[in-house]
Amino acid sequence: MNKKLASLSIINPQELAEKGGQIYAKFKSNIDQTHQGEFVAIEVESGKYFVGKTDSEALMKAKRQFPHKVFYMVKIGSRAVIHFSSAQRPISYGNVF
Numbered sequence: 001m002n003k004k005l006a007s008l009s010i011i012n013p014q015e016l017a018e019k020g021g022q023i024y025a026k027f028k029s030n031i032d033q034t035h036q037g038e039f040v041a042i043e044v045e046s047g048k049y050f051v052g053k054t055d056s057e058a059l060m061k062a063k064r065q066f067p068h069k070v071f072y073m074v075k076i077g078s079r080a081v082i083h084f085s086s087a088q089r090p091i092s093y094g095n096v097f
Contacts, residue, residue, distance in 0.1 A: 011070045019044040020072025032077055041071040051076075 020042050031040065031051065039055045041062035042048070048065065052058030055073060062071050 016044055016070060016072055020074075023047050023049070024072070024074055036077045038076050039073060040076055041073045043069050044072055045069070 023042050023044060024040065027049065035051050038051055038053050039058040041050045041052070041055075041058040043062060043066045046066075048062075050058050050061035050065075052061055055075075058073065059071065062069070
């Protein structure tokens with residue numbers, strides 16, 4: 001078995017969305033005005049977040065520090081949410097992309 005794949009933890013998408021949403025709510029008001037329309041990638045276990053002008057930029061910043069994690073992503077000022085896996089493929093769950 002591939003060691004990289006074996007080391008990945010199983011992610012419950014609902015739990016990821018709940019934790020990510022709670023973390024985002026804590027700092028949302030601080031970045032809404034200054035980063036409107038940009039993206040934030042949140043690593044839910046550490047609570048660290050990474051802002052980028054594009055979703056790719058935010059994800060690349062996050063992946064540098066957490067290369068094998070799944071991230072909760074939000075377009076700042078929007079209700080859209082995106083999850084990215086370590087393979088950088090979006091995972092869709094109902095209204096969460």
